[in-house]
Amino acid sequence: MTDLFVKVKIHQEQNLPFCIFSKPNSETIVGLFQKNDHLYFLDDFSEKGFVFAPFDANDFPFIPLEYSDVFVEKKQVTDFFYDNEVTHSTSDLGNDFFENLVAKGVHAIKEKQFSKVVLSRKEEIELTDFDLEKVFKKMLNQYPTAFKYCFYHPKIGMWIGATPEQFIQTNGTELKTVALAGTQIDTGKKEVHWQEKEKQEQQLVTDFILDSLNDLVKEITISSPYSVKAGAIWHIKTDITAKINNKNSLQKIITSLHPTSAVCGLPKLAAKQFILENEGYDRDYYSGFLGELNIDLMTYKTQQSDLFVNLRCMKIDDLKAQIFIGCGITEQSIPHDEFIETVNKSMTMKKIL
Numbered sequence: 070m071t072d073l074f075v076k077v078k079i080h081q082e083q084n085l086p087f088c089i090f091s092k093p094n095s096e097t098i099v100g101l102f103q104k105n106d107h108l109y110f111l112d113d114f115s116e117k118g119f120v121f122a123p124f125d126a127n128d129f130p131f132i133p134l135e136y137s138d139v140f141v142e143k144k145q146v147t148d149f150f151y152d153n154e155v156t157h158s159t160s161d162l163g164n165d166f167f168e169n170l171v172a173k174g175v176h177a178i179k180e181k182q183f184s185k186v187v188l189s190r191k192e193e194i195e196l197t198d199f200d201l202e203k204v205f206k207k208m209l210n211q212y213p214t215a216f217k218y219c220f221y222h223p224k225i226g227m228w229i230g231a232t233p234e235q236f237i238q239t240n241g242t243e244l245k246t247v248a249l250a251g252t253q254i255d256t257g258k259k260e261v262h263w264q265e266k267e268k269q270e271q272q273l274v275t276d277f278i279l280d281s282l283n284d285l286v287k288e289i290t291i292s293s294p295y296s297v298k299a300g301a302i303w304h305i306k307t308d309i310t311a312k313i314n315n316k317n318s319l320q321k322i323i324t325s326l327h328p329t330s331a332v333c334g335l336p337k338l339a340a341k342q343f344i345l346e347n348e349g350y351d352r353d354y355y356s357g358f359l360g361e362l363n364i365d366l367m368t369y370k371t372q373q374s375d376l377f378v379n380l381r382c383m384k385i386d387d388l389k390a391q392i393f394i395g396c397g398i399t400e401q402s403i404p405h406d407e408f409i410e411t412v413n414k415s416m417t418m419k420k421i422l
Contacts, residue, residue: 233300
């Protein structure tokens with residue numbers, strides 16, 4: 070057991086908050102270990118630390134750098150070989166319910182209530198035991214291009230994920246974000262062909278981001294859509310960069326974008342209301358955002374924020390894993406196909422359990 074995971078074990082035994090994470094394509098694991106068990110919330114987004122924001126709330130919890138110790142550790146390649154046996158769910162919450170939910174969403178789109186909605190479900194898996202170090206190292210091995218993390222707070226619980234989606238990245242004056250949508254299983258072919266439904270969905274995400282940022286940034290640059298692989302799944306991605314009008318507008322940028330249309334829908338308020346009234350469960354921190362706020366915890370450079378959307382994630386509770394998965398629904402969506410898409414996405418977490 071490495072020094073970082075010794076620190077994790079001590080914090081678990083003392084029931085103290087911590088987070089560990091590894092950025093996309095990084096060879097480093099970073100840990101932030103809070104010295105008390107208080108639950109802190111952001112006040113004006115000028116705070117430094119690791120934020121862990123829910124899908125639907127006005128309060129954003131975070132682990133403050135001010136009251137925490139930082140550990141940085143290089144990955145050790147010899148630790149990361151594991152078999153690819155997949156854990157199967159013992160409780161599948163929602164084939165019929167989810168397909169009916171999608172059908173209801175498609176009907177609402179045809180009735181012009183909104184143009185897109187992102188619907189989700191969760192699966193529960195019973196665990197005979199749970200070794201955080203082993204699971205985290207498997208995640209590092211399986212998903213090098215994702216943001217891998219474990220967040221724990223005694224008043225929130227333990228969450229683990231490997232998300233492919235950047236929320237925003239800033240250095241005080243420059244902003245980077247992405248529009249990510251569409252899902253396709255990797256078949257080994259060199260070229261990925263997208264249906265019109267996926268292209269339309271991705272364009273809606275791009276348009277939402279541009280509209281949300283319109284009055285807050287300038288000099289916006291947009292890449293052409295391109296295919297990107299996350300684990301065994303392909304997505305369509307567009308890179309967006311801009312200059313921030315005011316260095317104090319980070320809070321406005323975050324609240325205008327969250328929740329993004331990639332996890333909620335368009336128009337945002339109507340889609341969100343449909344989600345809250347019809348999904349049948351509380352998303353909690355799934356499809357929220359997380360990451361470093363106003364600090365790079367490796368270099369201690371300030372005004373650096375690196376935030377990700379909390380996708381491909383699960384909550385660990387009493388030897389039970391709750392896996393959260395969703396998909397974007399448009400007028401062309403077929404309920405059973407959308408259910409299969411969530412099954413494919415659930416494999417991201419099942420492969421590391």
